[in-house]
Structures are given as C-alpha cells and as structure tokens.
Amino acid sequence: MPFLLNRRITHCQFFARAFVMYNAHMRQTQLFTATRREAPKDEVAKNAQLLIRAGYIDKLAAGVYTYLPLGLRVLRNIEHVIRKEMNAMGGQEVLMPSFHPKELWEKTGRWSTMDDLYKVTDSSGREVALGPTHEEVVVPLLQQFLSSYRDLPTYVYQFQNKFRMELRAKSGILRGREFIMKDFYSFHRDESDLAEYYEKMKIAYARVFDAVGIGERTYLTYASGGSFAKYSHEFQMLTDVGEDVIAICDHCRVAINKEIKADQPNCPECGNTELHEEKAIEVGNIFELRTKFSSAFGLTVKDEKGESVPVQMGCYGIGLGRLMGSIVEAYADEKGIVWPASVAPFRFHLVNLAPDDARVAGIADALDAALAAMGNEVLHDDRMGVSPGEKFNDSDLIGLPFRIVVSRKTEGEKEQLDMIAFEVKERATGVVRTMTLAELCGSFSQ
Numbered sequence: 045m046p047f048l049l050n051r052r053i054t055h056c057q058f059f060a061r062a063f064v065m066y067n068a069h070m071r072q073t074q075l076f077t078a079t080r081r082e083a084p085k086d087e088v089a090k091n092a093q094l095l096i097r098a099g100y101i102d103k104l105a106a107g108v109y110t111y112l113p114l115g116l117r118v119l120r121n122i123e124h125v126i127r128k129e130m131n132a133m134g135g136q137e138v139l140m141p142s143f144h145p146k147e148l149w150e151k152t153g154r155w156s157t158m159d160d161l162y163k164v165t166d167s168s169g170r171e172v173a174l175g176p177t178h179e180e181v182v183v184p185l186l187q188q189f190l191s192s193y194r195d196l197p198t199y200v201y202q203f204q205n206k207f208r209m210e211l212r213a214k215s216g217i218l219r220g221r222e223f224i225m226k227d228f229y230s231f232h233r234d235e236s237d238l239a240e241y242y243e244k245m246k247i248a249y250a251r252v253f254d255a256v257g258i259g260e261r262t263y264l265t266y267a268s269g270g271s272f273a274k275y276s277h278e279f280q281m282l283t284d285v286g287e288d289v290i291a292i293c294d295h296c297r298v299a300i301n302k303e304i305k306a307d308q309p310n311c312p313e314c315g316n317t318e319l320h321e322e323k324a325i326e327v328g329n330i331f332e333l334r335t336k337f338s339s340a341f342g343l344t345v346k347d348e349k350g351e352s353v354p355v356q357m358g359c360y361g362i363g364l365g366r367l368m369g370s371i372v373e374a375y376a377d378e379k380g381i382v383w384p385a386s387v388a389p390f391r392f393h394l395v396n397l398a399p400d401d402a403r404v405a406g407i408a409d410a411l412d413a414a415l416a417a418m419g420n421e422v423l424h425d426d427r428m429g430v431s432p433g434e435k436f437n438d439s440d441l442i443g444l445p446f447r448i449v450v451s452r453k454t455e456g457e458k459e460q461l462d463m464i465a466f467e468v469k470e471r472a473t474g475v476v477r478t479m480t481l482a483e484l485c486g487s488f489s490q
C-alpha cells in the first residue's frame with residue numbers, strides 16, 4: 045500500500061485547521077514559558093531535551109509531562125488530523141473514564157495478566173485500574189445499545205489519557221507512564237465485514253501519517269496478531285531511537301516486525317526474501333480482536349434468523365505524544381526542532397530585532413496583524429533586550445516553518461506594508477528569500 049508522498053501543505057489547508065480554538069497569533073512577551081539553555085540532567089531523550097528547552101513540554105516525573113502552550117498547539121494539530129480521518133471512517137467520538145472497576149478487568153482476565161496495569165485502592169478498600177486501554181469499558185458500554193445485526197457496524201473512538209507502568213520511561217514523550225492515545229473500536233456482524241473495514245483503516249492510518257509529515261519514513265508492518273488473528277499491523281517510523289527492528293520489503297513498501305520474523309521470514313505480500321533491517325518506533329497499531337473481548341463480556345447480536353452471534357471487533361490506536369516526539373526525532377537538526385507545516389504550533393516566526401524602534405515595531409505589528417487576519421498563525425518575538433543572536437538561536441530551536449526578520453535594515457513604513465520586502469528563512473532547508481506580504485500569504489511551497 046503506497047503512502048501518499050510529497051503532499052504539499054497549501055495555504056488553504058493550513059487555513060482550514062484554523063478553527064482550532066487558538067489565537068492565530070501570539071506575542072512571545074505574553075507566553076509565560078521561555079526557552080532554556082539546558083534540559084534537565086536526567087532527561088536523556090533527544091525529543092524531550094529539545095521540547096523542554098524550546099518550551100513545549102515540562103517534565104514532572106519520569107514518563108510524565110505537562111504540555112505547555114506551544115506543545116499543546118502541536119498536540120491539538122495532531123489531534124485535528126487524526127479526528128478528521130476517524131470521522132471520515134464513521135467514528136463517533138466519546139470520552140470514557142480512566143477509573144475502571146476491577147470487576148471489568150477480572151472478566152477479561154487482564155487484572156492479573158497485564159504487568160503494566162496501574163492498580164489503585166481507595167480509602168474504602170475499593171480497587172480500580174487506571175485505564176491503559178479501553179476494551180474493558182467500551183464493550184460493556186456498547187452492549188447496552190447493540191442488540192440486532194442491524195445495529196452493526198458501529199464505530200466508537202476517543203482521545204484520552206492512558207496509564208501504563210512503563211519500566212523504561214527514558215524515551216521522553218515517546219514512552220509515557222501517562223500519555224494520550226486515540227483509541228478506536230469497531231463492531232461488526234461478521235469476520236468479512238471486519239476484514240473489509242480493517243483494510244480501509246490501514247489507508248486512513250497512512251493518510252494520518254502522511255498528513256503529519258512522516259509518511260515517507262513510516263512503514264505498514266506485519267506484527268504478531270495475538271491469539272485470534274494471524275497478524276496485527278503496526279505503523280513503524282524509521283528512527284535510530286526506535287526500540288523495534290523491522291525488516292523492509294522495498295518492492296511492496298511494507299515491513300515485518302522482527303519479533304515475528306522467525307515465523308514469517310519473507311515478505312507476506314510478494315514472498316521477497318531480501319529484506320533489510322532498520323530500527324523503528326511504533327507510532328500506531330491496528331488489531332483484529334475478532335471475538336476476544338465480545339466473548340468475555342457476552343456481547344452478542346441477533347442475526348437474521350434470530351440467533352445470537354458474537355460481535356466481531358477491531359481496535360486501532362495512535363499515541364499522540366509518541367507521534368509528536370517521533371516527528372521531533374525524525375526532523376530535528378543540530379540547531380533544534382523542525383516542524384512539518386501541518387503540525388507546527390505557528391506557521392511564521394516573526395522575529396523583531398529592534399522592538400524598541402517605533403518604526404520597526406510598527407512594521408512588525410502591522411505584519412503580524414495582516415498575516416493573522418489572513419488566517420496565518422504567527423508567533424511574534426517582540427522581546428526587548430534580547431540579542432539578535434539569541435533570537436535567531438531561539439527561533440531555530442522552536443522550529444517553526446518560516447522565520448521572518450524585521451529589523452532596522454527593513455525598509456519602508458507600516459502604512460506601505462504591501463511594498464515592504466521581508467527576509468524570510470525556511471527552517472527545514474535554510475533557504476533565505478526576500479518576500480512581500482502577498483508572497484508570504486501565497487503558495488510558498490513546503
């Protein structure tokens with residue numbers, strides 16, 4: 045299955061996500077966060093070091109992070125991309141709780157078998173699990189509403205915090221003990237309906253990873269299917285910090301997780317035996333659960349003949365923080381983060397090198413307002429008493445797609461904003477161009 049390659053993020057697409065509930069522009073003097081020279085000493089992962097230094101996240105404890113204003117904007121942009129695709133797949137969004145009664149987890153046997161389950165006892169002695177995933181909640185939930193095959197298929201999803209007792213929480217936001225996951229559950233009348241839907245979900249997932257900018261380095265990967273299906277499928281992004289090894293078939297552009305390579309030594313699609321191994325991180329995972337959980341809870345529907353049949357299920361996960369951290373790992377350079385346009389917290393970094401000069405500040409404010417009025421998201425560095433060198437370093441660290449410099453060298457007056465030539469640097473390539481406002485709002489290619 046080919047990924048959609050080289051999709052260009054146009055101005056229009058960028059504008060289309062502006063319904064996200066954030067200000068189109070923000071002044072750096074108003075941000076309560078700041079960049080830092082050093083990351084915490086105990087933070088060894090590149091993604092977290094950069095995200096902390098640039099002011100996107102804060103570390104509370106190992107595997108536990110706060111998303112700061114800049115970081116939350118990235119997270120929301122990722123969420124927006126995913127939500128769009130999941131809605132297109134017919135998903136109905138819900139929000140399920142994190143507190144799960146022990147009885148539900150005993151029903152599936154996972155209270156005692158899941159090693160990374162957080163178990164909490166309250167002062168009355170009642171035991172609950174902090175949800176690491178939601179089959180134990182979604183199945184009894186849907187059981188109340190599904191009675192006939194006519195109620196199927198049904199699709200439910202959420203964005204929600206998960207809790208897992210990860211022993212090795214050393215990978216920054218790639219592996220949290222508390223982390224946000226999009227988890228989607230599908231309910232079908234029979235195996236063939238599930239299988240058909242599962243294939244469509246593979247394509248929806250590919251669209252998500254394309255849209256957030258990692259499609260070219262992400263592989264549909266055959267992985268262990270658990271007790272019911274032959275395979276599950278992971279979406280693995282190539283990176284040296286990845287904990288998985290995948291074997292890639294270049295003909296089919298698919299991979300096999302090395303964990304199953306003993307059983308599956310060649311490409312499952314074309315039989316090719318010349319696979320090459322790469323390190324990768326799992327950014328998404330889709331599973332045919334079949335009747336594993338519906339049987340545990342007795343979730344059945346009546347078929348045409350009035351007979352009870354177990355409901356077939358699939359589940360489909362993506363970790364949002366892991367995806368954000370993976371994007372950082374994939375594109376950062378020695379100067380800092382490099383965001384793909386579709387997830388960047390702002391499109392433009394407007395850097396005013398002389399905010400104490402009234403003429404220059406007037407131009408910067410007018411440009412900021414004009415860009416924002418046209419739906420562009422702008423971070424405006426209006427800080428006084430910060431040297432140009434520091435401002436440029438911060439800008440490279442923060443990693444917005446385009447840096448616009450306004451300085452004493454910028455010629456013109458704010459009244460003729462349209463005539464002014466601005467120096468614009470593309471973060472990803474380092475290419476510097478001189479552009480007018482009209483050109484800035486036009487189709488500056490990615």
Ligand code: ATP
Nearest residue numbers: 210218219220223225326327328329361362363366
């Ligand atoms: P891993 O093998 O990397 O621990 P997993 O297979 O246990 O992950 P799933 O249960 O398949 O994870 O969860 C679905 C998705 O949630 C994963 O594909 C990943 O994107 C994300 N995810 C899982 N664990 C974490 C975590 N500790 N921190 C952040 N994201 C996670």
Ligand code: MG
Nearest residue numbers: 278326328329
């Ligand atoms: Mg997985």
